Amino acid sequence: MMSPLCQPKITARDKILAAAVEISHENGAANLSLDAVAARAGVSKGGLLYHFPSKAALMRAMVETFVARVEADLEDTARNSGNLLSAFVSVTGEECAKPIPGAAGVLAAIAEDPDFLKPVKEFQRRLLDRLQAGAKSADDVLLIYLALEGLRSLRLFDLDVLSKEEQERALKAMRMRAKDCGYSYK
Amino acid sequence: MMSPLCQPKITARDKILAAAVEISHENGAANLSLDAVAARAGVSKGGLLYHFPSKAALMRAMVETFVARVEADLEDTARNSGNLLSAFVSVTGEECAKPIPGAAGVLAAIAEDPDFLKPVKEFQRRLLDRLQAGAKSADDVLLIYLALEGLRSLRLFDLDVLSKEEQERALKAMRMRAKDCGYSYK
DNA sequence: GTTACTGTACCGTCTGGACGGTAATGCTGA
DNA sequence: TCAGCATTACCGTCCAGACGGTACAGTAAC
Numbered sequence: 001m002m003s004p005l006c007q008p009k010i011t012a013r014d015k016i017l018a019a020a021v022e023i024s025h026e027n028g029a030a031n032l033s034l035d036a037v038a039a040r041a042g043v044s045k046g047g048l049l050y051h052f053p054s055k056a057a058l059m060r061a062m063v064e065t066f067v068a069r070v071e072a073d074l075e076d077t078a079r080n081s082g083n084l085l086s087a088f089v090s091v092t093g094e095e096c097a098k099p100i101p102g103a104a105g106v107l108a109a110i111a112e113d114p115d116f117l118k119p120v121k122e123f124q125r126r127l128l129d130r131l132q133a134g135a136k137s138a139d140d141v142l143l144i145y146l147a148l149e150g151l152r153s154l155r156l157f158d159l160d161v162l163s164k165e166e167q168e169r170a171l172k173a174m175r176m177r178a179k180d181c182g183y184s185y186k
Numbered sequence: 187m188m189s190p191l192c193q194p195k196i197t198a199r200d201k202i203l204a205a206a207v208e209i210s211h212e213n214g215a216a217n218l219s220l221d222a223v224a225a226r227a228g229v230s231k232g233g234l235l236y237h238f239p240s241k242a243a244l245m246r247a248m249v250e251t252f253v254a255r256v257e258a259d260l261e262d263t264a265r266n267s268g269n270l271l272s273a274f275v276s277v278t279g280e281e282c283a284k285p286i287p288g289a290a291g292v293l294a295a296i297a298e299d300p301d302f303l304k305p306v307k308e309f310q311r312r313l314l315d316r317l318q319a320g321a322k323s324a325d326d327v328l329l330i331y332l333a334l335e336g337l338r339s340l341r342l343f344d345l346d347v348l349s350k351e352e353q354e355r356a357l358k359a360m361r362m363r364a365k366d367c368g369y370s371y372k
Numbered sequence: 373g374t375t376a377c378t379g380t381a382c383c384g385t386c387t388g389g390a391c392g393g394t395a396a397t398g399c400t401g402a
Numbered sequence: 403t404c405a406g407c408a409t410t411a412c413c414g415t416c417c418a419g420a421c422g423g424t425a426c427a428g429t430a431a432c
Contacts, residue, residue: 149336
């Protein structure tokens with residue numbers, strides 16, 4: 001119930017969330033059942049329903065966890081680099097280099113009920129407003145934002161259309177434009 | 187079995203496909219059941235299974251129909267404009283102005299089994315190769331391709347993050363760059 | 373005593389799909 | 403020409419199993 005050194009502390013809740021994401025990614029969002037999640041997480045079904053009283057609650061938690069993680073990453077990087085747009089490029093680039101943890105869960109949530117995407121939409125809009133507020137060229141912001149969204153969606157669907165080199169080249173081009181766009185954080 | 191004037195001829199198969207897309211869009215991909223599709227299409231379940239012998243077959247058909255339609259639109263426009271990249275911008279722009287017909291079905295197919303995306307991936311790769319083959323700036327092609335992918339994914343998820351004006355501005359910027367990129371069709 | 377589970381048993385509903393019909397049309401040979 | 407058979411395009415029912423969710427008794431740590 002408590003790790004000796006109070007640091008990582010992987011709770012059952014975390015394991016359940018992770019298992020749900022894995023199953024969704026491997027077997028497709030439609031085949032995400034509570035039984036399967038519980039088994040994968042090494043938890044009884046009762047235990048799962050203790051943490052998430054319904055499937056909808058599990059979905060909601062997956063989306064929220066995902067958004068929170070992305071937001072935290074972005075904020076961290078932006079604080080360091082002083083340029084929100086550049087930070088967005090970096091964070092998305094890193095995320096898309098390897099399979100996105102949690103993204104498959106978002107897909108499952110959408111499949112269950114499109115409304116679960118609301119937190120994502122709000123986060124995106126908030127972000128875009130902040131990006132536009134401090135940028136020189138509105139066109140460049142939009143283009144970079146959309147291109148990153150495209151990159152993310154390719155990863156989300158495991159659509160490895162771009163080669164590593166192409167992806168790197170695209171990111172490099174975005175990084176350059178982002179710098180020129182001269183946005184300063186906060 | 188035969189329409190008096192041999193023209194449009196909306197077959198039961200078409201109605202089923204359309205119904206499946208509608209249900210997926212309205213109720214979420216996970217709630218797409220054969221019963222619901224049959225009812226919506228005004229067809230019995232037996233009739234549905236006559237045309238699509240399994241749910242997987244229905245999903246596959248949805249994806250293939252979608253890809254074929256997009257590809258045909260693109261080819262048509264490209265032949266007229268003489269610029270494949272510009273045509274891609276136009277076609278995607280028009281598609282994203284209103285809800286994409288058929289896109290929700292693709293989402294349902296992914297949910298059922300991620301492998302159904304293969305035809306999409308192949309189409310995308312083919313397209314990207316052709317775009318790059320004739321373009322002046324590889325960077326611009328990649329950026330525009332990704333931005334369009336982003337636009338499409340926003341629509342796919344009904345994530346109307348961008349206002350109409352922003353979307354129009356983004357498309358305008360892409361159209362300009364596409365022209366400058368000077369690609370000639372074929 | 374509370375928290376955080378385990379384990380089992382159960383329930384009603386939904387789902388994919390198999391199956392046995394059937395009506396209309398097309399085709400063929402006498 | 404027309405009987406008769408084949409094919410096409412469906413209909414409607416049935417079923418085994420999976421699913422989400424409930425209920426509840428027990429337990430081990432804090």
